[in-house]
Amino acid sequence: MADKLIEAKNLRKVYGEADARTVAIDDISLDIDKGDFVAIMGPSGSGKSTLLHILALLDKPTEGTYIFDGRSIDKYSEDELAKLRNEKAGFVFQAFNLLPRTTVLENVELPLLYSDIKESDWQERALKAIRIVNLEHRLKHESAQLSGGEKQRVAIARALVNDPEIIFADEPTGNLDTKAGKDLMEIVANLNKEGKTIILVTHEEEIAEYAKRIIRVRDGKLESDTKTK
Numbered sequence: 001m002a003d004k005l006i007e008a009k010n011l012r013k014v015y016g017e018a019d020a021r022t023v024a025i026d027d028i029s030l031d032i033d034k035g036d037f038v039a040i041m042g043p044s045g046s047g048k049s050t051l052l053h054i055l056a057l058l059d060k061p062t063e064g065t066y067i068f069d070g071r072s073i074d075k076y077s078e079d080e081l082a083k084l085r086n087e088k089a090g091f092v093f094q095a096f097n098l099l100p101r102t103t104v105l106e107n108v109e110l111p112l113l114y115s116d117i118k119e120s121d122w123q124e125r126a127l128k129a130i131r132i133v134n135l136e137h138r139l140k141h142e143s144a145q146l147s148g149g150e151k152q153r154v155a156i157a158r159a160l161v162n163d164p165e166i167i168f169a170d171e172p173t174g175n176l177d178t179k180a181g182k183d184l185m186e187i188v189a190n191l192n193k194e195g196k197t198i199i200l201v202t203h204e205e206e207i208a209e210y211a212k213r214i215i216r217v218r219d220g221k222l223e224s225d226t227k228t229k
Helices: 048-055 078-088 104-114 119-132 148-160 178-193
Strands: 004-015 022-033 037-041 063-068 089-093 166-170 197-201 213-218 221-227
Touching (some): 004 048, 022 048, 022 197, 022 221, 037 048, 048 166, 048 197, 089 148, 104 119, 148 166, 166 178, 178 197
Parallel strands (some): 037 197, 037 213, 089 166
Antiparallel strands (some): 004 063
């Protein structure tokens, strides 16, 4: 039987008050097992990024229960949540979020600043992550000198450097051409084969096809949840 990594029940997220009140997600319940590969899809404004941010511990629901790795997030202090995000989760965003005047190696080492890993081990860990995304030849390049596809591969290496259990990706191919997007998804699919849990938001059907399961969200509600593999 698969181990549950995420158990979410009746999640609701409301922004604003009174007339300015917006319900971003409304009564969403789902479980995600360790080793799963989930694509979250839906039109703009459907609530898919809000859902990802809650699942990724970057935001908290207004209502509902969220259990991550067997423990309710209500039981964590802010410091514990920050540590959990840094050690258990890796993040990849559409905008890359790299430091432009910093080398590939230094960008990948960044999450280690906030970890318990000895500084003497940082470079070795960063190099291992950079090898996974096939960017050893760009090690000393500043991120401003890289193509979009290379920048996103650096972002994946940075997400991997703490050896997280789960990777969250928000439209990771949104700024890439078709070939770079395909290359990136091959890397992500291989990470899943090696046991990493992947949750990604995409609006592209061909990107969602890499996933084992597609969750569709519309108007803040769960529309469908389909196993594809």
